[in-house]
Each structure stands twice: as C-alpha cells, then as structure tokens.
Amino acid sequence: MGKIKVASFGVGVIGGAAARFILGEKQQMEFVGAFDIDQGKVGKDVGEVIGLGRPAGIRITDDLGMALSDADIAIHTTTSYLRAAYPQLESILSHGVDVVSSCEELSYPYVVDNGLSEALDSMAKENGATVLGTGINPGFLMDALPIALTAPCKSVRRIVVTRRMNAASRRVPFQKKVGAGLSVAEFEGAIKGGLISGHVGLEQSVSMLAGALGWKLDSVDIGAVEPVIAESGTDAGYVSIRPGSVAGVKQAARGLVGGEPRIELNFSAYVGSEEEYDQVEIDGVPPVNCRISPCVHGDHGTVAMLINMAPKVVAFKPGLYTMKDMTLPSAFL
Amino acid sequence: MGKIKVASFGVGVIGGAAARFILGEKQQMEFVGAFDIDQGKVGKDVGEVIGLGRPAGIRITDDLGMALSDADIAIHTTTSYLRAAYPQLESILSHGVDVVSSCEELSYPYVVDNGLSEALDSMAKENGATVLGTGINPGFLMDALPIALTAPCKSVRRIVVTRRMNAASRRVPFQKKVGAGLSVAEFEGAIKGGLISGHVGLEQSVSMLAGALGWKLDSVDIGAVEPVIAESGTDAGYVSIRPGSVAGVKQAARGLVGGEPRIELNFSAYVGSEEEYDQVEIDGVPPVNCRISPCVHGDHGTVAMLINMAPKVVAFKPGLYTMKDMTLPSAFL
Numbered sequence: 001m002g003k004i005k006v007a008s009f010g011v012g013v014i015g016g017a018a019a020r021f022i023l024g025e026k027q028q029m030e031f032v033g034a035f036d037i038d039q040g041k042v043g044k045d046v047g048e049v050i051g052l053g054r055p056a057g058i059r060i061t062d063d064l065g066m067a068l069s070d071a072d073i074a075i076h077t078t079t080s081y082l083r084a085a086y087p088q089l090e091s092i093l094s095h096g097v098d099v100v101s102s103c104e105e106l107s108y109p110y111v112v113d114n115g116l117s118e119a120l121d122s123m124a125k126e127n128g129a130t131v132l133g134t135g136i137n138p139g140f141l142m143d144a145l146p147i148a149l150t151a152p153c154k155s156v157r158r159i160v161v162t163r164r165m166n167a168a169s170r171r172v173p174f175q176k177k178v179g180a181g182l183s184v185a186e187f188e189g190a191i192k193g194g195l196i197s198g199h200v201g202l203e204q205s206v207s208m209l210a211g212a213l214g215w216k217l218d219s220v221d222i223g224a225v226e227p228v229i230a231e232s233g234t235d236a237g238y239v240s241i242r243p244g245s246v247a248g249v250k251q252a253a254r255g256l257v258g259g260e261p262r263i264e265l266n267f268s269a270y271v272g273s274e275e276e277y278d279q280v281e282i283d284g285v286p287p288v289n290c291r292i293s294p295c296v297h298g299d300h301g302t303v304a305m306l307i308n309m310a311p312k313v314v315a316f317k318p319g320l321y322t323m324k325d326m327t328l329p330s331a332f333l
Numbered sequence: 334m335g336k337i338k339v340a341s342f343g344v345g346v347i348g349g350a351a352a353r354f355i356l357g358e359k360q361q362m363e364f365v366g367a368f369d370i371d372q373g374k375v376g377k378d379v380g381e382v383i384g385l386g387r388p389a390g391i392r393i394t395d396d397l398g399m400a401l402s403d404a405d406i407a408i409h410t411t412t413s414y415l416r417a418a419y420p421q422l423e424s425i426l427s428h429g430v431d432v433v434s435s436c437e438e439l440s441y442p443y444v445v446d447n448g449l450s451e452a453l454d455s456m457a458k459e460n461g462a463t464v465l466g467t468g469i470n471p472g473f474l475m476d477a478l479p480i481a482l483t484a485p486c487k488s489v490r491r492i493v494v495t496r497r498m499n500a501a502s503r504r505v506p507f508q509k510k511v512g513a514g515l516s517v518a519e520f521e522g523a524i525k526g527g528l529i530s531g532h533v534g535l536e537q538s539v540s541m542l543a544g545a546l547g548w549k550l551d552s553v554d555i556g557a558v559e560p561v562i563a564e565s566g567t568d569a570g571y572v573s574i575r576p577g578s579v580a581g582v583k584q585a586a587r588g589l590v591g592g593e594p595r596i597e598l599n600f601s602a603y604v605g606s607e608e609e610y611d612q613v614e615i616d617g618v619p620p621v622n623c624r625i626s627p628c629v630h631g632d633h634g635t636v637a638m639l640i641n642m643a644p645k646v647v648a649f650k651p652g653l654y655t656m657k658d659m660t661l662p663s664a665f666l
Contacts, residue, residue: 021487025487025488028547136485140484140485141485144481144484144661145481145482147661147662147663148477148478148481148661148662148663149478149625150641150663150664151473151477151637151638151641151642151662151663151664152469152473152474152629152630152633152634152637152638152641153633153637153641153664154354154358154633154636154637154640154664155358155664155666156664156666212661212663212665213663213664213665213666214361214665214666215666284664285633286629286630286633286634288625288629289625289626289627290623290624290625291623291624291626292482292621292622292623293622293624294622296485296619296621297485297619300485300486300487300618300619301485301619303487304484304485304486304487305484305485307487308483308484308485308486309484323661324661324663325660325661326660326661327658327659327660327661328477328480328481328545328656328657328658328659328660328661328662329480329481329484329661330480330481330483330484330545330546330657331483331484331486331487331488331489331546331617332545332546332547333488333489333546333547333548
C-alpha cells in the first residue's frame with residue numbers, strides 16, 4: 001500500500017493540528033493540499049499558518065479542485081453541525097474524494113436530518129466515495145468503544161458511560177470553556193450568551209449505541225449543561241475557585257425504552273475532580289465494567305481518530321457510514 | 334432484516350452451548366440445522382442432546398448438505414487447529430454458506446499456514462461466502478479490544494495485555510484443567526502427558542495486533558505453560574491447596590522488534606488470585622490504560638462472540654477475514 005494522500009478542508013484549530021501531525025510526524029501519510037476560505041490564510045504556506053516551524057511546500061487555497069487534485073481523502077474540520085457541513089461535503093464528494101470529518105452531528109447524522117443523510121449517502125455512492133464523521137467524543141469514547149464492549153455479552157439490559165475530566169490539568173481555554181471560577185450568576189449569563197454551550201454529540205452517541213444494539217428508543221433525553229459547584233476552594237494555577245462558585249460543567253443524556261433509561265451518558269469537566277476517567281458499565285450477561293484511567297486525552301484523541309480512520313475510510317465501500325458500521329478502529333504505524 | 338438462519342457444525346461443548354442459547358433465548362435467530370459425525374448423536378433431536386429441556390424439532394445429521402440446506406451461516410466448533418478445520422471449512426464453503434468458527438488458529442491463520450489461509454480465502458470468494466474465526470480469547474480480549482483501544486493514539490510504542498482469572502470461582506473442570514491442587518511433579522507429568530496444555534491462540538493474538546498496527550515483528554515468542562505455586566494454603570471448595578503445591582497456570586507471549594518486546598500478553602488462571610481482570614496498557618501518545626474488572630466470563634463470552642459476529646459475517650463481503658478486518662463488533666438484541 002502506498003502512502004495515503006491527505007488534504008485539509010479547513011485549517012483551523014483541529015484541521016491545523018491534524019495537518020501539523022501529518023507533516024511533522026506521520027510518515028505513512030502524504031499531505032497534498034489545504035483548503036480554507038479565510039483570506040488571511042489563502043496563499044500562505046500551510047506550514048507557516050499551522051506553526052510547523054518550516055514551510056510545507058503547499059499553499060492554502062480557496063480553490064477546492066486545486067486542493068483536492070491529488071488527494072485520496074479530505075479531513076473536514078470546519079463545523080459541528082450537519083446542515084453547515086452539508087454543502088461542503090457535497091463539494092468534496094463531487095470531486096470523488098473520500099471524507100473523514102470531525103463534524104459532531106455527522107457522527108450519527110440520521111437523528112439530525114434523515115433526508116440530508118440519505119442525500120449524502122446517495123451522492124457518495126454516485127461518486128464512488130466514502131464519508132465518515134468521527135472523533136474522540138462523539139466517535140469513540142461514548143459510542144464506538146461501549147459498542148465494542150458489548151460484543152462478549154449474550155444480553156444487555158443497560159449501558160452507562162461516564163467521562164470525567166479534571167479541568168485543572170487542561171489548557172486555559174478549556175478551563176474558560178467550562179466556566180471555572182465564575183459565579184453561578186455569571187455562569188447562567190454565559191450560558192444565555194452562548195459563551196458556554198453544551199457538548200455536541202451526546203444525541204449522536206446515544207443513538208449510535210441504540211442503533212448498534214438494535215434497540216428502538218422511545219426518546220432521547222439530552223440534559224441541560226449544568227454548573228458543578230465547588231465545595232471547597234481550589235487554586236488551579238490559572239483560576240482560583242472559591243467555595244460556592246463554579247468549578248466546571250456537567251451534562252447527561254439518556255435513551256429511554258418504555259420509560260426506562262437503557263442508555264445513560266454522563267459527561268463532566270471541572271476543576272477539583274479527583275480522578276479522571278472514562279468508564280463503561282454494561283449491565284448484561286456477562287456484566288462488563290471497564291475503566292480507562294486517566295481519561296483519554298481529548299486533543300490528541302480527536303486528531304488520532306481522524307488520522308487513524310482515514311486509511312479504513314479509503315479502503316471502505318462507497319457511501320455514508322458511521323463508526324458502528326466501519327472496520328474495527330486502530331492506530332497504524 | 335429477517336431472522337438469521339443458523340446451523341451448527343459440531344454439537345460438542347461450545348456448539349451445544351451456542352445452540353442452546355439460540356434455541357432458548359436468541360429470538361432474533363432461527364436454528365435450522367445441526368451436523369455432527371458422532372453416531373451417538375446422529376438421528377437424535379438436537380434439543381435432547383444439548384439439554385434444552387424440550388425437543389427442538391431438528392434432528393442431528395451427518396449429512397452436511399441436509400444440515401446446511403436452509404442456513405445463512407454455520408457455527409463451526411469442532412477443533413482448535415487450522416489443519417483439522419480446513420477440510421470441514423472447505424465442505425461448508427462448497428455449499429456457499431458463511432462460517433463463524435471457534436477454531437483458535439483460524440482467528441489469525443496466516444501464521445499457521447499461509448497457503449491454507451489463501452486457499453480458504455479463494456474458496457470463500459469463489460462461493461460467495463465469508464469465513465471468520467473468533468471467540469473471547471483469541472478473538473476479543475487480547476486482540477480485537479486492544480486493537481480498538483489504540484484508535485485514539487497518535488503513536489504506540491508498546492502494548493501489554495493481561496488476563497488474570499481466579500480459578501476458585503470457576504467450574505471444577507476448569508480447576509482441573511489448570512492443575513489446581515497438584516504437586517509440582519504431578520503438574521510436570523500432566524504437561525508431558527498432554528492433560529494440561531497451553532492456551533491456543535496467543536500467537537494469533539500477538540500477530541493480529543501487529544498486523545493491525547502495521548508492525549513487522551522479528552519474532553513471536555510463546556512461553557511455556559508454567560505452574561503458579563501457592564504461597565499459602567487455600568480451600569477452593571473442590572480442591573484444597575497446600576503451600577508449595579500448584580494453584581494454577583500462567584503463560585506469556587511476546588512480539589519482538591529489534592530485540593524489544595513491543596507486544597506482551599500475560600495469561601494466568603489460578604486459585605487464590607485476589608482480583609480477576611482483563612487489562613490493556615498502551616504506552617503511546619496519549620497513553621491508554623484500561624481495566625475490565627472482574628475479567629470477562631469466558632464461557633458466556635465465547636458463545637456471545639460467535640453469535641454476535643454472525644450477522645456481521647453474513648453482511649460482509651466474501652473471503653476469509655479476521656477480527657481486525659471486520660465490522661466493529663457488538664451485541665444485537
């Protein structure tokens with residue numbers, strides 16, 4: 001197998017990190033093109049824009065045909081939302097190029113807009129291309145991994161997945177994103193103002209789990225983003241948190257059958273969480289209780305999932321697929 | 334999707350357990366045939382032979398064409414060894430029927446006999462059928478699961494997988510199988526006499542892991558089965574173990590690159606093991622350390638893997654495949 005040729009669709013935070021990883025470390029891939037509409041980036045060498053420390057010999061272009069001219073697959077990283085991604089994915093597919101995307105809603109798009117999902121699937125098939133939405137969450141920790149962990153079960157009654165992150169050990173933008181250090185009133189204002197928002201993808205993960213198991217859910221219940229209130233004071237370096245103020249966020253989602261929660265996802269990220277972990281509890285025959293500790297690093301994980309799924313997407317049959325339908329995921333070295 | 338129609342090739346311990354599960358609980362499958370060459374079973378109702386408690390309305394036959402006449406897939410459970418399985422698999426494939434097999438060596442057959450593996454692949458493709466070897470171990474705990482756990486890694490340096498079972502909580506035949514209660518001399522005799530044998534599948538798991546990651550191993554080193562010596566006395570109900578006598582077995586396997594162990598598998602099963610667990614430690618970026626505790630129940634797990642992979646095998650393209658190439662595994666309900 002020759003090197004897989006990759007182009008970036010979007011050179012923002014995630015697209016830039018993926019490009020930096022391919023150009024800097026991932027010798028099994030060839031970086032062949034970069035598309036962005038930001039006129040502050042167009043025409044510049046992609047190495048300069050992403051902080052590679054050397055020119056990559058590839059200029060960012062707003063001409064998609066040029067960016068994709070030599071690509072096997074595009075890494076699409078511009079939006080969390082299916083409807084915003086749709087015309088972009090359509091134009092990539094029209095070039096017959098495969099897509100792996102960080103678009104959260106694309107990870108299980110049927111619950112957002114089934115018609116749009118079917119249109120993408122048809123267009124992919126017509127153009128002999130494959131589309132997958134993936135990432136660390138959604139894409140792995142709260143869906144693909146728990147799905148795989150049900151494989152040794154003769155029956156499954158209930159699945160509970162918990163991701164708990166200690167915001168104290170994260171980057172400052174992450175601490176800000178979870179509202180660490182705000183008063184409760186400030187937090188509520190930040191929610192209203194859209195400065196703090198819910199995790200996009202919980203609905204996708206619940207629905208993908210149900211889809212894999214063949215469960216027909218009566219409803220998917222996505223809880224609001226809620227503040228985690230600090231009980232004692234903490235100094236996290238960047239923020240110092242007083243008792244009674246906000247330490248971070250939590251959010252839960254449930255999939256219900258006959259009023260009973262068969263799937264429960266619990267996400268929390270706050271300063272002061274003692275242990276960080278990703279946990280899957282399967283109430284089944286046999287029971288499977290799995291804990292990854294510390295929790296998987298999200299920034300590395302997102303880039304890794306996009307890169308690691310790329311060769312599997314390139315080798316897969318044409319169409320729109322989700323992680324539950326794909327080849328067993330893995331790193332490749 | 335209609336019910337998947339399943340036939341048994343072999344109505345022994347595992348085949349019988351799988352048939353009992355399908356006939357007794359698995360309403361999403363239809364049991365349509367049972368093949369065995371044991372003349373003590375041929376002609377009898379399969380429900381009677383497997384202890385279902387009621388007739389199944391299907392007689393065990395030694396006419397393979399009759400057993401498979403209505404089957405989408407055969408569950409093959411007669412042997413651990415590829416060369417013994419080969420003519421049986423050939424005859425199933427000649428009927429154009431898919432196969433999911435508990436044959437341990439078939440889980441990654443290329444390292445046993447590449448020519449035979451290629452012949453199976455060709456024959457499967459010619460007959461439009463799919464063949465997969467799977468189970469709990471090999472098939473999941475020491476290969477498919479660790480492979481999936483590398484997916485969020487940008488790089489992987491080393492993988493260590495440990496399965497530790499407490500034989501005290503297992504069936505008496507299992508305690509006998511691991512030599513619990515024997516003296517060291519008796520244990521050595523049991524090894525020589527073939528009464529206690531190594532775990533078949535460690536070579537398959539090491540090689541599948543390396544294959545998924547794209548590592549070229551210099552060698553695969555399969556350790557001997559060794560006794561675990563009891564330090565203190567234990568009473569496990571069936572056996573009482575004196576200090577200095579055998580509590581059970583351990584075995585290790587390694588995959589080496591340049592003299593360095595990049596893959597390490599450690600299996601142990603003995604009376605007195607405090608904690609039972611399945612553990613995967615990935616030395617990578619990011620690191621992933623995962624523990625399933627207690628360890629996954631092997632008897633349930635083997636049957637579940639065969640049954641749960643069946644619909645994925647039926648839907649898969651023709652050919653011989655291994656768990657690393659297959660669709661993400663899952664239960665289905």
